[in-house]
Amino acid sequence: MSLPFPSLDFFQALQQRTKDEAVAFEKLGYCDTTFGIRVGSELYSITFEIYECVEVAEGGDAENLDFVLDAQRELWCEMLASIQENDGADASHTINSLTHMGDIMSVEYEDPEGHDRFYRFMATIQAFLDEAKNLDVEIN
Numbered sequence: 001m002s003l004p005f006p007s008l009d010f011f012q013a014l015q016q017r018t019k020d021e022a023v024a025f026e027k028l029g030y031c032d033t034t035f036g037i038r039v040g041s042e043l044y045s046i047t048f049e050i051y052e053c054v055e056v057a058e059g060g061d062a063e064n065l066d067f068v069l070d071a072q073r074e075l076w077c078e079m080l081a082s083i084q085e086n087d088g089a090d091a092s093h094t095i096n097s098l099t100h101m102g103d104i105m106s107v108e109y110e111d112p113e114g115h116d117r118f119y120r121f122m123a124t125i126q127a128f129l130d131e132a133k134n135l136d137v138e139i140n
Contacts, residue, residue: 002138005080006039006073010137011046011056017131018052024127026051031124033117036060036068038108039076043068046128048121053128066114069095069125071105077139080132084139088130095126 003010018025025031031048038044045060046053062068075098082093091097098105099118109115118125 002136004138005077006037006042006044008044008056008058010132010135011037011044013135014128014131015046015053015056017134018048018128021131022051025124028124028127031121033066033121034064035114035118035125036062036065037076038062038068038070040073048124048128062108063110066111066117067107067109069099069105069118070108071098075104079129080137080139083130083132084137087133089126095129096122 003013028051030050032050034045034047036043036045043059043062045055045057045065047055079089079093079098082090089095095105099107107115107118109118
């Protein structure tokens, strides 16, 4: 069954992948953050504790999140297509690249510590998103 993007089902499937690939996520080091992914006007909250994603939810209060990755749906879909075609995001479609290339994807935060958490845990967050390579995702 295809998982529509964006959807709670999609993010829950990524959450399950952190459990299925526990050894790979442990190698990345601990990750303690609650962040958001905003796709257009939709916000999804994602919580990591230690080595795995422990909670995903629709909505949330962006002010209470460490940071929010914000981009239009088209860019997220382009990133997911890259992940699926290349067994992980290619160099121009990583969250690192996309947040450093002008206004393509923004990192929003209320507190400088939230911005620090984005950089500190970027590898785990990218690995989380790269797990979409193992999902049947409906990208339109």
